[in-house]
Amino acid sequence: MMFKKSTSQAFPVYIVVSMLLMLGSCSPQNTLRGVFKSQSGHEKYAAALKDAKLDQTGLGQQWVAASAKALQAPVPVTLPFKETGYFPADKPSAAGYRFTVKRGQKVAVRVETKGQNVPQVFLDLFETDAANPGNPKRVASADTTSLQLEYEIDEELPHILRLQPELLRSGQYTVTIETGPVLAFPVQGKDSRAVQSFWGQDRDAGARRHEGIDIFAPRRTPVVASVEGVVSRVNTTPIGGKVVWLTDVKRQQSLYYAHLDSQTVEPGQRVAVGDTLGLMGNTGNAITTAPHLHFGIYQFGQGAVDPFPYVHQDRTPPAALQIDTKNLNAWTRVTKEKTTVREAPATSSASLATLGRHAPVQVLGGSGSWYRVQLADGRQGYISGSLLEGVEKPLQSLKLKREAPLLETSNPEAAAKQTLTPDSTVRVLAKLDDFWLVKDQKGETGWIPASATR
Structure with a gap:
């Protein structure tokens, strides 16, 4: 078998295999392009294919085409999501999934592989832009035989996850895509099920909107730091009562804790995730309500944003695999x-x-x-x-009425594996209008024109 180049030249398969094994064993630092640290494993592998001129082979061209197709036509999925698939060695392929994650959440991806000769798998996450959907931007990547990736979402835009293995290796994979909050929950021992008042609800008979969430718990329950940061303000206001402001430098935002019964930190104090900032109360304009924490997030230069996605942990598990x-x-x-x-x-x-x-x-x-x-x-x-x-059990067996090519695909321009003579017996496995999937007497599977049976 020969792997065709785009020209009349060709590489014998043993040469292709040998060159690919060399690519897999070389570290990125041993290639000229490897010095560019911003390149993903996928990009380095594609560059190495090009350097070795393997991108000019039929197999290499299929790998590049599969990579592009996974980004151009990803399947839309809802998170959490889990899928098991198979990468065949003889047909370069890639899987693409499109989803949207709320701002304030992180996407967590895990890939597990199985097989006797497990391939290296390249995992890349892309962000799309409505103004330029045909040019997605890579924002995260990983490439090992045990893949994990986490990425915090900056904007609520469609994202595409692409999985692609190296050439000439096969294996089964299971990909799991889940979401989680980027911040820890701000009330000790509670989670988002304790939220009883949400972002945007009316306040003061509709005069203003709720710029945060209210988390209810018993009086003097510890209120804790949701992130490592610096306490920027500790004071008392008519609306918020006893409040604490915590600066999240990494995300360029401030966290606002209001209606505290008491504060336990000082301005300028550095805190770690889980450190107590104060105790639950109902000070300020919450004096007539049950003890609760008003929790808000204010991004530098942008103002208030909905804090719920930042602290909400979805506990819905991905659907269990039920297919064969x-x-x-x-x-x-x-x-x-x-x-x-x-x-x-x-x-x-x-x-x-x-x-x-x-x-x-x-x-x-x-x-x-x-x-x-x-x-x-x-x-x-x-x-x-x-x-x-x-299709193990054929629909029928029949003799051809005329000579027919046994094609690789259901396309009249497809390459023919062989030519079947009149009176050849085939077992019909499946049917389209113009082409039938059949197996000949030697066990070879392919497509024949339906007209050859009539």
Whole structure:
């Protein structure tokens, strides 16, 4: 087998494999481009492919194309999210997921891999810009066989996570994407379930809006530092009563603690996360209400922002995997007429396509009770696991009426694996209108024009 370049030249596969093994064993410092520390592992690997001229091979071009496609057409998902998939060695691929996280939250990504020869996986997180959606900005990356990544969200913009393995290695992966608060909860022993009054609610008969959240707890419960910082102000005001201001230099913001029964810090004091700043009370204009903490966040030069995402921990676990992992990277077929392919693994998600019974789809991964599939035209979407079956049992066996090429894909321009002669017997595995997925007498799987059976 030869890997074609874009020109008439070609590299024998043993040379490609040898060069890739050399790339995998070289440290970034041993390459010219490795001196640029801002490069991600993915960028260094792509640069090394180019230096070795492997980007001119068919395999290298497929790797580059898969990388771009994962960013151009990521699947939309809702967090928390968990998916198991498979990277085949013989077909360069990448997975892309698009999601939005609230400002004040951090996204946490974990990737686990399995297999006899586990590939190095490149994990990159991108931020998109509505003004220039075709040019996402990389904001975080990781690349090891045990991947973890955390990133604090600065703006509530769509983000794209891309997973891509090195060439010529296969393996199963499970990616988990969750969110968490960037700050610790400001009341000892409590969490966001203790919040009873939220951002933006009316105050003073609608004369003003609530610029914070109210957290209720017994009187004199310790109120604690949500972040390492410096106490900038300790005083008493008519509205806030006994208050403490804590400066969060890292995020360029101030945290406001109001209605305290007493304060236990001094201006200029440096505190660590969890240090007591004061005790819960109802001073100031909260004198007629139960003891609670008014907690606010004021960003330098911008004013108040909703503090709830900054301290809210979502305890909803990702959906447990319910699909059959033996179907990963395998062809399957639809079992019912008018089966909907959806953009995301949820019945509420938009419809991407409608398939007829026995239509073939290739399984790329699974999330909860949904399969992520690739259609014959290359599009990706999700189908409920109950609507697919394996193709081990053929739909029928028949003899061809005329000579037919056994194609690699359901495209008349696709390369032919071989030519089947008239009267050749094939087992039909799945059907499209113009092409059928079949297996010949030698066990070779491919596509034939449906006209060859008539």
